[in-house]
Amino acid sequence: MSESFKSNPSRRAFLRGTAAAAAGAVAAGAARAAEPDPLITEVQEWASGLGDGVDATPYGLPIEFESDVIRRNVEWLTADTISSINFTPIHALDGTITPQGCAFERHHSGAIELRKEDYRLMINGLVDTPLVFTYADLERFPRENHVYFCECAANTGMEWAGAQLNGAQFTHGMIHNMEYTGVPLRTLLEEAGYSAEGKWVYVEGADASSNGRSIPMEKALDDVLVAFKANGEALRKEHGYPVRLVVPGWEGNMWVKWLRRVEVMDRPVESREETSKYTDTLEDGTSRKWTWVMDAKSVVTSPSPQAPITHGPGPLVITGLAWSGHGAITRVDVSKDGGKTWETARLAKPGEKMALTRFYLDTTWDGGEMFLQSRAMDETGYVQPTKTQLREVRGLNSIYHNNCIQTWWVRENGEAENVEVS
Amino acid sequence: MSESFKSNPSRRAFLRGTAAAAAGAVAAGAARAAEPDPLITEVQEWASGLGDGVDATPYGLPIEFESDVIRRNVEWLTADTISSINFTPIHALDGTITPQGCAFERHHSGAIELRKEDYRLMINGLVDTPLVFTYADLERFPRENHVYFCECAANTGMEWAGAQLNGAQFTHGMIHNMEYTGVPLRTLLEEAGYSAEGKWVYVEGADASSNGRSIPMEKALDDVLVAFKANGEALRKEHGYPVRLVVPGWEGNMWVKWLRRVEVMDRPVESREETSKYTDTLEDGTSRKWTWVMDAKSVVTSPSPQAPITHGPGPLVITGLAWSGHGAITRVDVSKDGGKTWETARLAKPGEKMALTRFYLDTTWDGGEMFLQSRAMDETGYVQPTKTQLREVRGLNSIYHNNCIQTWWVRENGEAENVEVS
Numbered sequence: 001m002s003e004s005f006k007s008n009p010s011r012r013a014f015l016r017g018t019a020a021a022a023a024g025a026v027a028a029g030a031a032r033a034a035e036p037d038p039l040i041t042e043v044q045e046w047a048s049g050l051g052d053g054v055d056a057t058p059y060g061l062p063i064e065f066e067s068d069v070i071r072r073n074v075e076w077l078t079a080d081t082i083s084s085i086n087f088t089p090i091h092a093l094d095g096t097i098t099p100q101g102c103a104f105e106r107h108h109s110g111a112i113e114l115r116k117e118d119y120r121l122m123i124n125g126l127v128d129t130p131l132v133f134t135y136a137d138l139e140r141f142p143r144e145n146h147v148y149f150c151e152c153a154a155n156t157g158m159e160w161a162g163a164q165l166n167g168a169q170f171t172h173g174m175i176h177n178m179e180y181t182g183v184p185l186r187t188l189l190e191e192a193g194y195s196a197e198g199k200w201v202y203v204e205g206a207d208a209s210s211n212g213r214s215i216p217m218e219k220a221l222d223d224v225l226v227a228f229k230a231n232g233e234a235l236r237k238e239h240g241y242p243v244r245l246v247v248p249g250w251e252g253n254m255w256v257k258w259l260r261r262v263e264v265m266d267r268p269v270e271s272r273e274e275t276s277k278y279t280d281t282l283e284d285g286t287s288r289k290w291t292w293v294m295d296a297k298s299v300v301t302s303p304s305p306q307a308p309i310t311h312g313p314g315p316l317v318i319t320g321l322a323w324s325g326h327g328a329i330t331r332v333d334v335s336k337d338g339g340k341t342w343e344t345a346r347l348a349k350p351g352e353k354m355a356l357t358r359f360y361l362d363t364t365w366d367g368g369e370m371f372l373q374s375r376a377m378d379e380t381g382y383v384q385p386t387k388t389q390l391r392e393v394r395g396l397n398s399i400y401h402n403n404c405i406q407t408w409w410v411r412e413n414g415e416a417e418n419v420e421v422s
Numbered sequence: 423m424s425e426s427f428k429s430n431p432s433r434r435a436f437l438r439g440t441a442a443a444a445a446g447a448v449a450a451g452a453a454r455a456a457e458p459d460p461l462i463t464e465v466q467e468w469a470s471g472l473g474d475g476v477d478a479t480p481y482g483l484p485i486e487f488e489s490d491v492i493r494r495n496v497e498w499l500t501a502d503t504i505s506s507i508n509f510t511p512i513h514a515l516d517g518t519i520t521p522q523g524c525a526f527e528r529h530h531s532g533a534i535e536l537r538k539e540d541y542r543l544m545i546n547g548l549v550d551t552p553l554v555f556t557y558a559d560l561e562r563f564p565r566e567n568h569v570y571f572c573e574c575a576a577n578t579g580m581e582w583a584g585a586q587l588n589g590a591q592f593t594h595g596m597i598h599n600m601e602y603t604g605v606p607l608r609t610l611l612e613e614a615g616y617s618a619e620g621k622w623v624y625v626e627g628a629d630a631s632s633n634g635r636s637i638p639m640e641k642a643l644d645d646v647l648v649a650f651k652a653n654g655e656a657l658r659k660e661h662g663y664p665v666r667l668v669v670p671g672w673e674g675n676m677w678v679k680w681l682r683r684v685e686v687m688d689r690p691v692e693s694r695e696e697t698s699k700y701t702d703t704l705e706d707g708t709s710r711k712w713t714w715v716m717d718a719k720s721v722v723t724s725p726s727p728q729a730p731i732t733h734g735p736g737p738l739v740i741t742g743l744a745w746s747g748h749g750a751i752t753r754v755d756v757s758k759d760g761g762k763t764w765e766t767a768r769l770a771k772p773g774e775k776m777a778l779t780r781f782y783l784d785t786t787w788d789g790g791e792m793f794l795q796s797r798a799m800d801e802t803g804y805v806q807p808t809k810t811q812l813r814e815v816r817g818l819n820s821i822y823h824n825n826c827i828q829t830w831w832v833r834e835n836g837e838a839e840n841v842e843v844s
Contacts, residue, residue, distance in 0.1 A: 004550050006615040046540070046680070047628050051532025052660065053503030058492035060523040061481060063659040065537055070480035081475030093654040094603040095567045097519060101482040102655070110473025115487055118468070128426050140737040142784040145517045145770040181516040193428040206469050231653065232515040233524070237485040238474070258468070315562040348567040362564040 061101075068092055068306075071102050072169060077158070082110040083209070085152065087173030090299075090321065091306040096147070096177050096348075096356045100236045103176035106152050106252060108209030111238040114258050119242050121188075121226070125202075125263035128193030135242055138228065141183040141191075146225065147355045149323045151175040151294045152252040153278055156402040159387070163407075163418040168304040168320075171406060171418060175323070177356035180246050182227030185220050185262065198264035202271075203245055206258040213254045214268035215247065219292075223248045226259060249325030249354040250292045251400075253278055283395035294325035296384050297403035298332055298359070298376035309414030313367035318345075322357045324378035331377040332359040338371030338407060338421040339386065345374070370410040371421055388422060483523075490514055490728075493524050494591060499580070504532040505631070507574065509595030512721075512743065513728040518569070518599050518770075518778045522658045525598035528574050528674060530631030533660040536680050541664050543610075543648070547624075547685035550615030557664055560650065563605040563613075568647065569777045571745045573597040573716045574674040575700055575822040581809075582820050585829075585840040589728040593828060593840060594721040597745070599778035602668050604649030607642050611686065620686035624693075625667055628680040635676045636690035637669065641714075645670045648681060671747030671776040672714045673822075675700055705817035716747035718806050719825035720754055720781070720798035731836030735789035740767075744779045746800035753799040754781040760793030760829060760843040761808065767796070792832040793843055809842060 062069060073086040085106040088098055105111065116135040124130040152174035158164040165171050189201075194217075201220045204212040215224065225246040228235060235241045240257025247254045253273055268274070280288045300320040303309045309316065322329045328351035333342040348358040359374070376384045387404035394401075409419040484491060495508040507528040510520055527533065538557040546552040577596035580586040587593050611623075616639075623642045626634040637646065647668040650657060657663045662679025669676045675695055690696070702710045722742040725731045731738065744751045750773035755764040770780040781796070798806045809826040816823075831841040 003618045004615040005612055005618070006550065044540075044628065046534040046536045047630055047632075047682075049630060050504050051529065051534035051629060053532055054493070054495045054506045054508040054527050054529065055503045056533070057523075057660065058494070059483060060493075060658050060660060061483065062655060063535070063663050065663075066656045069655055071476070071482075072480070073476045081477045082472050084476045086476040094565070094651045095601045095654045097601045097653045099521070099653055099655050101479075101523075105476050107473065107476065110475055111478070112468040112473035113485070114468045118466075128428065136733060140733065140739060142768075143516070143739065143741075143770075143782060145780055179517045179519045190427055193426040196425045196427070206466065207473060208469055208471060210469075229516045231521055232517045232519045233484060233491055233521050234488045236482050238479065238482055241485050241487075260469075311558060311562065317562060317565065319565075346564075348565075358567055360565060 069102060071104060074165065074170060083108050085154070085174060087169045088176050089169050090173050090175070090301050091168045091304050093301070094319065094358070096321075096358050097231060098176035098178060100178065100230055100233070100239060103178070103239065104152070104174050105238045106174065107207070108211050109207050112207045112258060113237060114206055114241065116242045121243065121259060122261040123188055123192040123264070124261065125265050126195035126198040127189070127264050131192045133188070135228070138183055138226065138243065141187050143181055143183055144225065145179060145181050146248070147177065147179045147352060148246060148248045149175060149177045149354060149356045150252045150255055151323070153291070153294070153400040156404070157399050159404070160396070160398050160402050163420045166418050167306040168299055168301045169306060172299040174252070175356070178230040179232065180225055180227040181229035182225040182246060185224040185226055185245070186222075188226060188262070189220065189264065194264045197266050200265045200268050202263045202265055202269045203254070203256045203259065204261050205240070205256045206260040210260070211253070211256055211273055212269060212271040213256065213273055214271065215254060219247070219250070249294060251278060251294065254292070278400060280394060280398040280400050282397070288394075291401055294323070295401065295403045296322070296324035296326065296329065296376045296378040296382050298322035298374040298384055299406045300334070300372050300374045300408060303372065303410050303414070303416050304408050305416045305418060308416055309365065309410065311414070313365050316363050316365040318361040318363060318372065320359055320374050322359055322374070322376040323355070324376065324382070325354060326382065327379040328353045329357040329376055330379050332357070333375045334361045335373040335375070336370040339373055339405065342375065351379070367412060369412055371419070372408040372410055372416070373405050375405055387420060491524060493526060496587065496592060505530050507576070507596060509591045510598050511591050512595050512597070512723050513590045513726050515723070516741065516780070518743075518780050519653060520598035520600060522600065522652055522655070522661060525600070525661065526574070526596050527660045528596065529629070530633050531629050534629045534680060535659060536628055536663065538664045543665065543681055544683040545610055545614040545686075546683065547687050548617035548620040549611070549686050553614045555610070557650070560605055560648065560665065563609050565603055565605055566647065567601060567603050568670070569599065569601045569774060570668060570670045571597060571599045571776060571778045572674050572677055573745070575713070575716070578824040578826070579821050581826075582818070582824050585842045588840050590721055590723045590726040591728060596674070597778070600652040601654065602647055602649040603651035604647040604668060607646040607648055607667070607684065608644075610648060610684070611642065616686050619688050622687045622690045624685040624687055624691045625676070625678045625681065626683050627662070627678045628682040632682070633675070633678055633695055634691060634693040635678065635695055636693065637676060641669070641672070671716060673700060673716065676714070700822060702816060702820040702822050704819070710816075713823055716745070717823065717825045718744070718746035718748065718751065718798045718800040718804050720744035720796040720806055721828045722756070722794050722796045722830060725794065725832050725836070725838050726830050727838045727840060730838055731787065731832065733836070735787050738785050738787040740783040740785060740794065742781055742796050744781055744796070744798040745777070746798065746804070747776060748804065749801040750775045751779040751798055752801050754779070755797045756783045757795040757797070758792040761795055761827065764797065773801070789834060791834055793841070794830045794832055794838070795827050797827055810844060
């Protein structure tokens, strides 16, 4: 054979024992001392008959073999399942888009059923003309499309107390990333004619909890979106159908679902959700309040406790997600030794503002144990801190905004465990 | 009240009769002569009780009220539903991502069930070392993420004969757009060590039809992807689980599902799918063959026959999709008078190469009839042609590659119909 184009020889070594042998058993003229792959000599049922027709699934679900890729909740976390949360199976996903069907939910009085015909959105308060929009009204305003991450402020919250939950889904799964279609809130505020005295908006939803939050006017007029589609289709019931608020880069709690009312005010409401909840008490007794912006954060999703390494030494793909509410992720580093040394990972695409960024480290595993970490940096120059660094600033009483570096202890057998390293 | 910030007054007029009146009935101190909105005085059940808990749907489906947003097939199009096609409900979608669950399917022997453990991918032919990869092997190679559209070459094919199908879903719905995660085919070809004599690859799938196609080596080494995730999660059964080929910008038929084998060859195979099918006979008796690249194309998805205008004159959002296999969409124009005059639409985002682009025209409807069209341009300078222009070049015997300008006749009552205009 004439010249050929080959890859780096070190990687081919890992395949030689498996793939080459299997191919050798069937490739014409090649004699190799290897066990033939039994699969290739048996009848392959899927290749020998007809499959499902095009009328089988008007709206499809994942194949049954992907039953690991589901939302999960942790029963002991909350008193009931109604005011509660579940977690996105980030250990099993790749890319950046989170399918609506397995994207985490956080409800305060459960997910409600609200029809488009019944839907109303009121804009009132310090405005020239209070207005009540129907869903059909909203569809007549100019729309925008944006991909944004939504992270609950309590994401990773259990980990303040230590390495508690054994899986990236549970430690970091209060997050999703979707392409939203909607009308800028600014457009609706201008429609009502907002007063120059308006410094805040109070937003609430149509569910029993209403989940009212105060948002400063600068943010409301900036990039807040009144959204009615996610990943191309209507919002799912559990994601606020038919309309939710999207507050890019800010706490998930503010992304009010089943959005019902926006009131322009000259002061904040200081609702339950921004005083009793979503605040953190520091060691000196004062509380961090209105910690709106989600700080830069990252996590290795694979390998991880729910995604152990199932092969031997050799080529290994380490992958994970990074994000920042302050703008675009610029860099992610990965460590295999608990933060002693770092390598810079490859970003699948340049970081997008307030959206999930996928990173990869294509590396070689020597088969030994690893203490895997990732560390994100965003465009402000901020670097994701260690848990020790965070605790020094926040003390030990925090619930929210735990964006510390996560460590997975990966053992020689490929299994991983959530640990803390100093 | 002090100064306030208002939008353009012409748009506020449309709301005055509805929204303002409704708000007026409840806003403090405002007396308006209008019927109170009955909805606001009745008990709102959804606001008065608890909704679903977080364990209700480990993997969710759309809310029942969105039952229009499904794949549909046209029974008389094919002899059976096994070697057949269905259509994406593009009339009801927005943004650019197509959810896997309602993304169109085209099968030649039905959608098969193939487990990851049973999956094998062979690379053979003019290579140093024939290889057979397991799914687990593929996960060890460097991955990439890309958003690409996939369009069947037969999309809009029925319309060659005239204005046949009454809906954008049916005229243009053999298309979807997803974020793919996978390994470049180039990587795997280098792994096997492809020969300099290799000018083509022959790709086939594991289903009974195998759907073999020949792809020129330059394309195979360029951006062809061996993909195993779409929109973050595993490919759906009907989209080729667990692995499919992604051939950016090229005919959907080449995006072999359940990818089984890639053979490096010094000549094309001239399989059934590239001779008997996916070719078009011209008036002089010769055939267009290997018309790989999907030309620039666009369609207005709303208003359209399945998405009539349900409001009166005033603000109207005209929206649709544009795409090109030759690169990025640079501009989309919209006409309301069947192509006599054109306005340039707003692109939701700058065009991305080989991905769907969403466009909007935020306009004012005078309530009269319209002949709505859209016309796309891509980065090569190519302009989407009219049907007349296309027929002059292709004759009347074509089945595939109908990328002509589409016309919807919108009547005063808001209903739309598929028509041809000269």
